[in-house]
Amino acid sequence: MPSLPSAFPSLPAVTARLRSAGCVFAEEEARLLVRAAPAPDDLTALVERRAAGVPLEHVLGWAGFCGLRIAVDPGVFVPRRRTEFLVRQAVALLRSARRSVGSAAGARARPTVVVDLCCGSGAIGVALAAALGRAEVHAVDIDPAAARCALRNVAGVGGRVYEGDLYRPLPAGLRGRVDVLAAGAPYVPTGAIGLLPAEARLHEPRVALDGGADGLDVARRVIAEAPLWLAPGGRLMVETSERQAPRAAEAVARAGLTPATARSEELDATVVVGTRPAPASGHPVSSGSASSSSPRSRSSTSDR
Ligand SMILES: C[S@@+](CC[C@H](N)C(=O)[O-])C[C@H]1O[C@@H](n2cnc3c(N)ncnc32)[C@H](O)[C@@H]1O
Secondary structure (H helix, E strand, O other), X not given: OOOOOOOOOOHHHHHHHHHHOOOOOHHHHHHXXXXXXXXXXXXXXXXXXXXXXXXXXXXXXXXXXOOEEEEOOOOOOOOOHHHHHHHHHHHHHHHHHHHHOOOOXXXXXXXXXXXEEOOOOOHHHHHHHHHHOOEEEEEEEOOHHHHHHHHHHXXXXXXXXXXXXXXXXXXXXXXXXXXXXXXXXOOEOHHHHHHOOHHHHXXXXXXXXXXXXXXXXXXXXXXXXXXXXXXXXXXXXXXXXXXXXXXXXXXXXXXXXXXXXXXXXXXXXXXXXXXXXXXXOOOOOOOOOOOOOOOOOOOOOOOO
């Protein structure tokens, strides 16, 4: 390992160290690390962890997501920037549904019920709550480390976190009440795990990445049970890859939901939406339609 420059830990020295370790955004990362370190010794430790390949967000202890600072513990999936697209789509759909019911009291009488399945740090649920103003957030993860981390974030918006397999730990009273069911399930095909960047492969748990043979094993289970939990007019939002989207949309249709696919080329993000049909006389809290075009990016540094 090259020895540290004598000026260390000045900003230029930190930048040089990160650059020599192969960090593409060395200058921006150096600024964040300098700001995060209470004392020079701490800075040295942070810089060396980053130079050793630990994801920046795990070194800092947080990730930027939808303009928010989300706590991310070591071993917990780092929320990707492309997942912001799912949040934006959900918010746009909810707003358009509210506009279409005008100022009907029913539309504003209760907070939007949000379930963040496979929540990781809980970034999606927290961002939805922040954007919507009034939301009742329930977040689930099977990984105890993720559930602990999510609690740190989700408690801040008054939400609840459950540890367990998909819907299993959710309270039965949520059935038929969910307005937005967001699923950032793992969707990397097992055979492609080895191709992921080292930061993901080495620092994020397999359970957060591996979606089975075609990447859709967990998503298919989410989709199959979604109708039981969605409110009339409620929406399931599943992040997938662009290639997986048609198969995910078929599964959505098979489950009796109305499928649509939304795509952002800019973020390389694809979201498959499934809407539970609302009865004509009902007052859907969240109805509307996803733009039909056709699935994830890192919050600030690299890609999954
Ligand atoms: C790709 S990460 C996404 C995390 C978060 N939604 C985000 O976008 O940052 C997938 C998460 O799903 C969780 N997970 C995998 N299988 C699960 C299951 N059967 N039930 C609940 N959570 C699961 C993993 O522990 C991991 O935190």
